[in-house]
Each structure stands twice: as structure tokens, then as C-alpha cells.
Amino acid sequence: MRLILASASPRRRDLLGQIGVVPDAVDPADIDETPLKAELPAAYAARVAAEKGVAVAARHPGALVLSGDTVVAVGRRILPKAESEADARACLALLSGRRHRVLSAITLIDGEGRARHRLSDNIVIFKRLEQPEIDAYIASDEWRGKAGGYAIQGRAAGLIRTIMGSHSAIMGLPLYETRTLLKAAGYLSD
Numbered sequence: 530m531r532l533i534l535a536s537a538s539p540r541r542r543d544l545l546g547q548i549g550v551v552p553d554a555v556d557p558a559d560i561d562e563t564p565l566k567a568e569l570p571a572a573y574a575a576r577v578a579a580e581k582g583v584a585v586a587a588r589h590p591g592a593l594v595l596s597g598d599t600v601v602a603v604g605r606r607i608l609p610k611a612e613s614e615a616d617a618r619a620c621l622a623l624l625s626g627r628r629h630r631v632l633s634a635i636t637l638i639d640g641e642g643r644a645r646h647r648l649s650d651n652i653v654i655f656k657r658l659e660q661p662e663i664d665a666y667i668a669s670d671e672w673r674g675k676a677g678g679y680a681i682q683g684r685a686a687g688l689i690r691t692i693m694g695s696h697s698a699i700m701g702l703p704l705y706e707t708r709t710l711l712k713a714a715g716y717l718s719d
Contacts, residue, residue, distance in 0.1 A: 530640070530716055535585035535596035540682065544702040545595075550711065558584040558596060570602035571632050575648055578634035586638040593716055597635040599701045601677025603627065611678035614667055620678030621666065626657035629677070633698035637710040645710050649703035651694025653681070658688060 532550070534541060537557035545552065558581035564573050575598075582596035601608040603623055611617040633649045666672065671683040679685035681692075681699045697704040711717045 530714075531589070531592040532711075532716060533585060533589045533592050533594045535581045535594055538701055540700055541597065541702045544697050544700060544704060545707070547697070548704050548708050548717075550707075550717070552595070553592075554589070556585050556588060558582075560584055562598075564607050568607075569605060570600050570607050570630065571634075571648060571650065573607055574598045574600040574632040574634035575636075575646060578636045579644060579646060582636035582638045582644060586642065591640040593640065593711075593714055594638045595635065595707065595710075596638075597633065597702055599631065599633045599676050599698070602630045602632060608677040610674055610676050611672045612674065617667055617672040617678035618663060620672075621655075621658060621663050624655045624658075624677065624679070625663075626655060628652055628654045631677075631694070631699045633695070633701065633703045635703060635707055635710065637707075637714055639714050645713060647703065647706035647710060649695050649698035649706055651692065651699050653689055653693075653699060654691040655688055656690050662688060 531553040534552035534555045535558050560580050577598040582594050586594040608620050631651045636646050638644045669684050671680045672678045695703050
């Protein structure tokens with residue numbers, strides 16, 4: 530059974546390796562990830578993960594396709610993937626001293642087109658950030674392309690007071706849920 534990872538994220542590939550899974554191919558989906566009007570963060574993450582899976586499954590008939598999406602949210606507000614320094618600064622200023630959610634959705638589509646979905650809902654609390662800390666983090670460039678403007682697996686880990694939930698999900702792939710879906714599909718046997 531071939532496994533296709535519908536993601537260009539090197540973190541997702543590395544995380545899969547932690548549970549002994551090496552995808553046969555990596556084929557990122559190219560879909561519009563714009564949130565729908567009034568779309569809530571959990572629904573958005575689940576929809577985008579599913580749409581990525583459907584787009585890639587159409588290119589790989591008969592294969593298992595694993596897709597995912599990770600969203601950082603403050604209340605009902607979905608934070609962007611920071612593409613500019615201004616985006617990252619705005620995200621970090623908003624997250625400073627606050628609790629926020631990191632929602633990591635995955636979809637696994639089997640060879641017959643059946644889709645299974647899981648959502649990992651996690652809480653992260655940043656310390657109150659001082660301006661020099663924000664400046665140093667911005668200078669690291671780790672924030673680029675990251676949901677909410679930070680990467681927990683890097684320097685931002687030193688700015689986080691508390692996490693409640695799955696560390697791997699906050700990084701971008703909930704390993705417990707992924708392993709469960711792969712076992713249910715017959716890809717993993719133990």
C-alpha cells in the first residue's frame with residue numbers, strides 16, 4: 530500500500546519518521562486556503578485538511594493520502610501564516626501573555642476514496658513578551674511561513690509558559706491521531 534504525504538512541510542515528514550513511517554511520495558496540494566466568511570478555526574482546519582487530501586488523492590488513485598492543516602487561533606480569529614516581518618510582529622504582540630489554541634486537522638483518504646478525519650485541539654500560553662524578545666525572535670527568521678508567526682520546535686519554545694495537548698500537533702502533525710488512522714486503514718500493524 531503506497532502512502533502519499535500531501536504536504537511540502539519537512540516537519541511533517543520528520544514527525545512521521547518518529548512513528549516509523551516514511552511516505553512513498555510527497556505531493557503537496559495547491560489549493561486556496563482562504564478562510565470562508567465567518568468560518569470558525571476548527572471547521573477551517575478540518576475543511577482545508579480534507580480539501581488538500583481530495584486534491585492529492587485525485588492524482589494518486591489507489592494510494593493512501595495523508596493531508597493536514599494547522600491553525601493558530603485567538604478566540605474566533607484565525608492567525609495568518611506569517612509571510613512578512615509585520616505579520617510576525619502582529620501575531621507575537623497578540624499572543625504575548627495570552628492563551629491561544631492550535632488546531633491540527635488531518636485527513637487520511639484510502640485507496641477506495643474513503644476519508645477519515647481527526648482534529649487535535651491544543652492550548653499554548655506565551656509568557657508576556659518584552660520588545661527585545663520579539664526583536665530577537667524576528668531576527669531568527671523562524672517565524673517565516675509559520676501559522677501564528679512562531680515555531681514551537683525552535684527558539685519560540687523558550688517563550689512558551691504552558692502547553693496543554695499534543696506537542697507534535699502544535700508542530701503540525703498530531704502523531705497519536707495519525708498513527709490511529711494509519712492503523713485503521715491497515716497501513717500500520719502494531
